[in-house]
Amino acid sequence: MALLALQRGLTGDRALAGSGYMDDPDYLAAYLEYYRAVSMAQVGRIVDLSGIAPRSVLDLGAGPGSVSLELLGRGVRRFFLVDSSRAALDAATASIRESAGRLGVQVDIETRVADLESPDAIPEGRRFDLAAFGHCLNEIGKGDDRFSRRRDVVDRAARALAPGGSVMLLEPATLAASRDALALRDALVSDGWRVEAPCTLCGLCPALAAGPNHTCHDEAAWEVPTGVRRLAEAAGLDRELIKMTWYVVSASSRRVSASLDHVSASSNHGPTASGDFGEGYYRVVSAPMLNKGGRVRYLLCGPSGRFPFSARQDDAAARSAGFFELGRYDLITVDKPERRENGWGFGPGTRLRRLPPGAERG
Numbered sequence: 466m467a468l469l470a471l472q473r474g475l476t477g478d479r480a481l482a483g484s485g486y487m488d489d490p491d492y493l494a495a496y497l498e499y500y501r502a503v504s505m506a507q508v509g510r511i512v513d514l515s516g517i518a519p520r521s522v523l524d525l526g527a528g529p530g531s532v533s534l535e536l537l538g539r540g541v542r543r544f545f546l547v548d549s550s551r552a553a554l555d556a557a558t559a560s561i562r563e564s565a566g567r568l569g570v571q572v573d574i575e576t577r578v579a580d581l582e583s584p585d586a587i588p589e590g591r592r593f594d595l596a597a598f599g600h601c602l603n604e605i606g607k608g609d610d611r612f613s614r615r616r617d618v619v620d621r622a623a624r625a626l627a628p629g630g631s632v633m634l635l636e637p638a639t640l641a642a643s644r645d646a647l648a649l650r651d652a653l654v655s656d657g658w659r660v661e662a663p664c665t666l667c668g669l670c671p672a673l674a675a676g677p678n679h680t681c682h683d684e685a686a687w688e689v690p691t692g693v694r695r696l697a698e699a700a701g702l703d704r705e706l707i708k709m710t711w712y713v714v715s716a717s718s719r720r721v722s723a724s725l726d727h728v729s730a731s732s733n734h735g736p737t738a739s740g741d742f743g744e745g746y747y748r749v750v751s752a753p754m755l756n757k758g759g760r761v762r763y764l765l766c767g768p769s770g771r772f773p774f775s776a777r778q779d780d781a782a783a784r785s786a787g788f789f790e791l792g793r794y795d796l797i798t799v800d801k802p803e804r805r806e807n808g809w810g811f812g813p814g815t816r817l818r819r820l821p822p823g824a825e826r827g
């Protein structure tokens with residue numbers, strides 16, 4: 466079954482990554498039937514969580530147009546799609562035109578067959594609100610030079626951004642792909658790029674520094690389309706959740722607010738020894754976890770790094786504050802947390818507020 470071979474080849478042994486698989490009609494059909502809907506749902510969630518509202522997109526590694534199609538439904542009208550596969554770009558163009566017709570909107574679509582690493586991949590003299598990389602950067606390079614190669618591609622794409630434009634990076638949630646994406650994030654941050662979402666911290670990623678088995682990715686329930694559910698069941702794949710690593714960055718010349726050495730080794734294990742918990746917004750970056758002592762614990766990421774926030778599972782105040790309903794990627798503020806050895810607890814005076822997406826950007 467082409468779907469299983471595609472799944473293995475892209476996220477298992479990775480033999481297909483960067484191999485031109487979209488030119489194989491069976492793989493392209495499997496991607497169209499299954500993965501495109503997954504990528505579209507992921508892009509929709511990124512738009513919701515980040516609050517970006519582009520009108521034009523440079524869709525890199527566009528394949529059959531997942532990113533562009535989702536963005537069409539969210540107001541993008543000018544598209545430039547780049548991929549090494551003509552067949553995939555043709556499928557993308559047909560689908561975007563068809564959806565635009567259904568929506569009754571005019572669109573401007575250009576495509577280019579090119580290797581993302583070649584300077585020709587980026588159109589001269591055009592500017593875009595968003596440069597998007599949907600599940601494609603991980604297909605560039607396998608050796609140690611992969612970071613610099615991917616970085617060069619992102620840098621070139623950034624030159625095609627309109628003022629205020631941003632880069633969206635969407636990658637798989639597997640440990641290796643996720644850590645690679647975060648390493649790229651840190652390289653960009655070190656060069657003064659600003660992380661717009663989902664991080665509330667513009668310093669180096671604490672998950673990366675926490676050890677080789679750590680990463681930070683998103684997992685969310687979604688409305689599984691009937692066709693995808695049917696294929697998943699037939700192939701024995703689990704599709705109840707969409708899982709991804711993602712971020713939106715801008716090549717702002719403004720230096721990031723947190724200094725890069727702000728996230729020290731100590732802050733990976735909780736707020737700093739000085740008791741400076743920092744102020745501001747915190748992102749829930751884990752599912753709830755129940756420990757042996759009967760405390761429910763989340764990991765938060767915020768100005769002082771990544772650290773646990775916990776409450777006793779029978780704490781009535783925590784319950785009525787909505788603590789136990791928190792979910793991964795919720796954005797919160799916490800007033801008067803109880804300081805525990807290793808992070809925060811929900812104490813008698815603690816106040817918790819859950820904020821709408823994008824609130825940290827005012």
Ligand SMILES: C[S@@+](CC[C@H](N)C(=O)[O-])C[C@H]1O[C@@H](n2cnc3c(N)ncnc32)[C@H](O)[C@@H]1O
Nearest residue numbers: 504526527528531548549580581599600601604
């Ligand atoms: C997994 S698909 C992702 C498609 C779509 N962006 C999505 O998110 O669903 C990766 C795409 O990147 C393209 N690709 C990978 N490496 C590339 C390269 N070096 N140059 C151009 N396209 C490349 C592949 O042809 C494929 O269409």
